[in-house]
Amino acid sequence: MLQEPFSIGNSQIHRLDPRFKVVFATVYAFVVALSNRFPALIAALIFSFALIGLCRLDFLEVAKRIALVNGFIIFLWLVVPLTFAGQPLFYLGPFEVSREGVLVSARITLKSNAILLAFIALIASNTVATLGSALSRLRIPEKIVYLLLLNYRYIFVMEEEYRRLLRSASIRGFRPASNLHTYKTYAYLIGMLFVMASDRAERVYKAMLCRGFAGRFYSLHEFSFSRLDLIWLVVVTIAVIGVEILEWVKIA
């Protein structure tokens, strides 16, 4: 079952206004993604690590998440340096490793890690519920916000229903193999899951109607922008400007 281990905590970052964290995380992601010079990218990575540190999260858990993304990045390192056109750096048997390819891979590695760490610190430090309210306060269309919240609520129910179907299939001797019977069985399972999901959606909607739902969602959360948020606004503005300076100003 999906857990929200990072949302528990009482660090300064946990106590910040979620709206502020969402806005800053978005701005920061763009700034880092559009930077290209190494001083700027390394500075951003250090800043992201600092955010994680201030969040006082379980480093092992964070490392696990980071490892997941870097698994994809390894594939990048295997392919891009060999295929990217540019000056040859060295030869690996019959393959030519290009300088530009290595640089591109290094940039992508730095960028994705910096952005991911910042998102863990700023976004994963809220529960999905709080995040939903924050997004709706930021004037994100209600339909998108509720798509997120209802997905989060019912993904477990759907998972349970899928497991139940799969169990009942395996109890009757179903063993997946590479044959038509297997593909057909999976197609039926998935089809049944869609039917169940649509039935469920209908019942949930009816239950909402019974409790006076008239097409508009209201939120219980009230957020306030505190002194702590103001201090952090200054900190992150300086960080973003710092990264931008490193990006644009040549340091000898």
Next chain:
Amino acid sequence: MGENSVIIQLENIVFSYAGGKPVLDGLCFTLEEGTKLGLIGHNGSGKTTMLHIIMGLLKPSSGTIRAFGKPIETKKDFLDVRRKIGFLFQDADDQLFCPTVLEDIAFGPLNLGKSPTEARKMAMEILERLNLKGFEERVTHKLSGGEKKLVALATVLVMEPKALILDEPTTGLDEDTNIRIITLLNQLDISYVIVSHEYDFLAQTTREIYGIHDGRISYRGDSNTLHSHYHKHLMGKFRHHHATLHSQA
């Protein structure tokens, strides 16, 4: 009996799902103020269909619906019915759709136009009344089956309904939750209809029992005299069974 004391009145309701034969065929049903009644019937006998017609979730092909003395016809009429009649769904997972318990309970009051502060206060009060204090920040999908049912009941009761409709409230629940629900229902001073398969549960929560059969409703008797468990003693050579669905009271 004056008009005011009638909460719901269905007259000659006919309903059929597309292409099928009528599920409800000239059904009449009345719920008066102060009555607690049970409704029993086969799977597919139209119990849930009837309840959904009362709430305006399904539209009958003919027949009239009156609630609180007024005919109910338009969408707006049904909005009013839904404010006054609480409906507990069979599957609590259908009812609880918000991430946290507090938000789910506050959903109804917020729809009724209460402010967030008021809604929060009402939610906390109902949690206390149902002995669910400390549940407010719990995540709904992580609750146990029994807890989900009780929270679902809280989401309905917080709207201060004048009557309740409960669709098979005890299906799949353990003994403890069953007892909590029985105690709670007995403390309520509003009318309710319970659809259930369990005579024993109905005997402890209702006074009269009606049956639904062939698309119509008939009176079955006082809930104390009806029960369905097999007796330990023998009658002749066989263990016997009281009050099957077709028996007339």
